Amino acid sequence: MPAARDVSGAARPKRVTLRDVAARAGVSLSTASLVFSGRGPVAASTADRVRAAAEQLSYAGPDPLASSLRQGRAGTVAVVVEGRLGDAFADPFARSVMDGLAGELDAIPAGMLLLARVPGDDARLLGQLAVAACDGVVFPLSGPRTDPAVDLIVGRGIPIVGAGSPVDPRVPQIRVDERGASAAMTRHLTTLGHRNIGHVTMPLTPGAMTSVATAADVADAVYGDARGRALGVLDVAPAARVVQAASLEIAAGMTAARLLLDTAPDARPTAVVAQSDLLAAGVIRAAGELGIRVPEDLSVTGFDGLDLPWLDYDLTTVVQDGRAKGRALGELIARAMAGQSVSSQAFPTQLRVGTTTAVARP
Amino acid sequence: MPAARDVSGAARPKRVTLRDVAARAGVSLSTASLVFSGRGPVAASTADRVRAAAEQLSYAGPDPLASSLRQGRAGTVAVVVEGRLGDAFADPFARSVMDGLAGELDAIPAGMLLLARVPGDDARLLGQLAVAACDGVVFPLSGPRTDPAVDLIVGRGIPIVGAGSPVDPRVPQIRVDERGASAAMTRHLTTLGHRNIGHVTMPLTPGAMTSVATAADVADAVYGDARGRALGVLDVAPAARVVQAASLEIAAGMTAARLLLDTAPDARPTAVVAQSDLLAAGVIRAAGELGIRVPEDLSVTGFDGLDLPWLDYDLTTVVQDGRAKGRALGELIARAMAGQSVSSQAFPTQLRVGTTTAVARP
DNA sequence: CTGTTAGCGCGTTCAT
DNA sequence: ATGAACGCGCTAACAG
Numbered sequence: 001m002p003a004a005r006d007v008s009g010a011a012r013p014k015r016v017t018l019r020d021v022a023a024r025a026g027v028s029l030s031t032a033s034l035v036f037s038g039r040g041p042v043a044a045s046t047a048d049r050v051r052a053a054a055e056q057l058s059y060a061g062p063d064p065l066a067s068s069l070r071q072g073r074a075g076t077v078a079v080v081v082e083g084r085l086g087d088a089f090a091d092p093f094a095r096s097v098m099d100g101l102a103g104e105l106d107a108i109p110a111g112m113l114l115l116a117r118v119p120g121d122d123a124r125l126l127g128q129l130a131v132a133a134c135d136g137v138v139f140p141l142s143g144p145r146t147d148p149a150v151d152l153i154v155g156r157g158i159p160i161v162g163a164g165s166p167v168d169p170r171v172p173q174i175r176v177d178e179r180g181a182s183a184a185m186t187r188h189l190t191t192l193g194h195r196n197i198g199h200v201t202m203p204l205t206p207g208a209m210t211s212v213a214t215a216a217d218v219a220d221a222v223y224g225d226a227r228g229r230a231l232g233v234l235d236v237a238p239a240a241r242v243v244q245a246a247s248l249e250i251a252a253g254m255t256a257a258r259l260l261l262d263t264a265p266d267a268r269p270t271a272v273v274a275q276s277d278l279l280a281a282g283v284i285r286a287a288g289e290l291g292i293r294v295p296e297d298l299s300v301t302g303f304d305g306l307d308l309p310w311l312d313y314d315l316t317t318v319v320q321d322g323r324a325k326g327r328a329l330g331e332l333i334a335r336a337m338a339g340q341s342v343s344s345q346a347f348p349t350q351l352r353v354g355t356t357t358a359v360a361r362p
Numbered sequence: 363m364p365a366a367r368d369v370s371g372a373a374r375p376k377r378v379t380l381r382d383v384a385a386r387a388g389v390s391l392s393t394a395s396l397v398f399s400g401r402g403p404v405a406a407s408t409a410d411r412v413r414a415a416a417e418q419l420s421y422a423g424p425d426p427l428a429s430s431l432r433q434g435r436a437g438t439v440a441v442v443v444e445g446r447l448g449d450a451f452a453d454p455f456a457r458s459v460m461d462g463l464a465g466e467l468d469a470i471p472a473g474m475l476l477l478a479r480v481p482g483d484d485a486r487l488l489g490q491l492a493v494a495a496c497d498g499v500v501f502p503l504s505g506p507r508t509d510p511a512v513d514l515i516v517g518r519g520i521p522i523v524g525a526g527s528p529v530d531p532r533v534p535q536i537r538v539d540e541r542g543a544s545a546a547m548t549r550h551l552t553t554l555g556h557r558n559i560g561h562v563t564m565p566l567t568p569g570a571m572t573s574v575a576t577a578a579d580v581a582d583a584v585y586g587d588a589r590g591r592a593l594g595v596l597d598v599a600p601a602a603r604v605v606q607a608a609s610l611e612i613a614a615g616m617t618a619a620r621l622l623l624d625t626a627p628d629a630r631p632t633a634v635v636a637q638s639d640l641l642a643a644g645v646i647r648a649a650g651e652l653g654i655r656v657p658e659d660l661s662v663t664g665f666d667g668l669d670l671p672w673l674d675y676d677l678t679t680v681v682q683d684g685r686a687k688g689r690a691l692g693e694l695i696a697r698a699m700a701g702q703s704v705s706s707q708a709f710p711t712q713l714r715v716g717t718t719t720a721v722a723r724p
Numbered sequence: 725c726t727g728t729t730a731g732c733g734c735g736t737t738c739a740t
Numbered sequence: 741a742t743g744a745a746c747g748c749g750c751t752a753a754c755a756g
Contacts, residue, residue, distance in 0.1 A: 063732090112477075379748095392752085
């Protein structure tokens with residue numbers, strides 16, 4: 001009694017395979033295979049017979065799993081986002097990056113396997129990456145600068161690319177000069193005469209709470225982009241008071257801003273550099289609630305260059321094209337998966353002056 | 363000369379397999395397999411030998427593809443979102459549903475394969491579904507009421523679940539009584555004395571433009587939730603003027619609202635029922651620009667019950683728990699994939715009265 | 725507790 | 741243009 005399927009043969013509705021179709025059509029297995037993949041030359045009449053047989057047997061095409069195994073490729077790229085799914089996509093800039101990336105993956109073509117790094121549960125991500133069938137891994141959003149996942153993925157012989165993180169020689173990047181852009185923005189403010197500058201950072205570490213951050217906190221930041229942007233501010237304004245926001249949401253920006261603004265008027269910053277447009281919107285809102293006028297009493301800057309129609313200002317910000325960044329990531333992983341050697345690339349940003357910054361009042 | 367790999371053997375860095383590890387450890391293939399899957403009882407010393415051998419050969423664990431083929435499961439659930447990725451996640455409610463769904467898929471455990479139905483390119487989605495390795499398909503957001511993808515997926519013998527769409531006896535649903543909730547909301551307004559009611563719908567069809575919609579347009583709507591909500595309004599206020607928004611974004615709500623509000627004051631609606639909170643925010647904003655006060659001159663209602671901190675009102679809306687809805691979808695697909703028979707379930711909503719509705723002025 | 729055996733469903737040589 | 745064979749890498753069922 002060799003195989004168990006003989007036992008259950010009567011009960012189980014045995015699945016129809018390419019072999020069955022070939023038999024029904026009176027051709028060999030390989031011929032039927034060619035009909036479905038469209039790769040080899042098959043006589044039209046033969047092909048029709050095969051397709052007819054498939055329809056009769058209600059065969060829906062080659063099994064993706066078996067096909068993948070045979071071809072040695074999963075047809076899938078894993079995309080790692082930071083935080084819960086709902087949070088990861090809360091930032092419009094993140095969405096535009098994902099959108100551009102999705103377009104390029106479609107073109108490969110490859111499916112997009114979405115993996116979330118839930119804060120405080122790195123093990124889950126590692127487990128998923130260990131068993132996920134994928135041909136490449138993309139870290140499209142800023143994550144931890146060092147990541148144990150890299151060893152794992154490299155160990156499986158799968159290419160990785162990132163957008164600034166994880167920092168590892170084996171991970172080619174689409175890299176933005178966060179520090180330089182942030183420094184340029186801060187210089188814009190000092191040029192306008194601002195001397196007392198506040199800074200609202202994105203979370204520096206997972207599970208961050210709203211808090212005042214020291215230079216050491218900045219230097220030790222887990223998240224590379226937040227670190228870079230904060231360093232850029234401190235490069236130009238070493239005395240800047242730095243407050244860390246608890247998330248990327250507007251409400252978090254408001255909370256952080258109050259730590260900066262709810263003080264005696266003469267100690268209060270005349271300008272606040274926020275690390276994202278949404279945080280900047282929160283700063284503006286908090287200022288409004290405190291009766292502080294923007295930009296007369298307070299200049300506010302953002303980062304990313306989002307389109308925020310509900311904001312009554314044209315935000316001074318650092319513009320980066322998220323869709324293009326996503327596409328660049330897609331091209332990078334596509335080339336890496338094709339076996340070509342790829343290397344990190346710089347991605348441009350541009351300072352755009354809006355109506356939220358003005359000369360400092362004497 | 364049987365196999366080609368003998369030819370390329372010298373050149374190609376042959377991949378290390380479980381067989382190699384077993385040989386190195388001096389155990390049989392199946393024993394090594396048990397060590398990695400942790401399923402069978404293996405002597406601790408044997409297991410250590412195997413793991414040591416794996417490390418020496420830098421073997422990163424069983425190939426997911428081969429493992430999947432053998433087990434007959436991909437370990438992946440396809441999740442179909444409507445529209446481009448960036449757009450699909452623009453709606454916070456959609457994000458909360460996805461978040462809840464992701465949590466349940468994690469628990470199965472299964473990966474989440476994200477597929478987007480790009481408007482005007484249904485073929486792409488069908489192609490992806492035809493070759494995607496997945497054990498189930500979820501339509502978590504409202505899509506077309508009829509969908510050719512259903513035949514394809516059912517043909518592959520894979521379970522499907524949805525949130526109101528596609529409408530098909532083979533697709534169990536987590537179903538919201540859109541029509542009833544919308545009618546109840548409209549009744550809230552008529553009870554307040556409103557007689558001239560306007561309605562802003564979500565897109566009724568793919569590629570919708572801002573436009574006045576007739577009863578026939580509503581009846582023919584492709585998207586089931588938009589249709590149901592509009593029918594609910596018309597059930598209670600048959601004379602309601604209906605305008606279709608071009609997207610779910612605030613700006614689209616503003617544009618649509620102008621069609622309703624930018625008229626002679628005595629012809630203008632005294633209340634507008636919007637099909638989503640974001641559209642309602644657009645209506646409020648458009649009203650503000652036209653000097654129309656909310657709720658004194660105009661009552662506005664939404665749908666979903668989002669948390670919109672930047673809105674200066676507490677929106678009157680229909681609350682539904684998106685996270686819970688996502689979880690319900692996850693449980694449903696999990697049970698279906700386990701071979702259990704599942705059936706559609708009702709999902710509750712609740713009318714919440716805020717500060718954007720008031721009695722109609724005489 | 726370990727080894728042996730038999731495929732999962734397909735794509736790809738080669739020879740005809 | 742077609743068919744026969746082989747094995748991708750692994751796991752499930754047995755036997756010992």
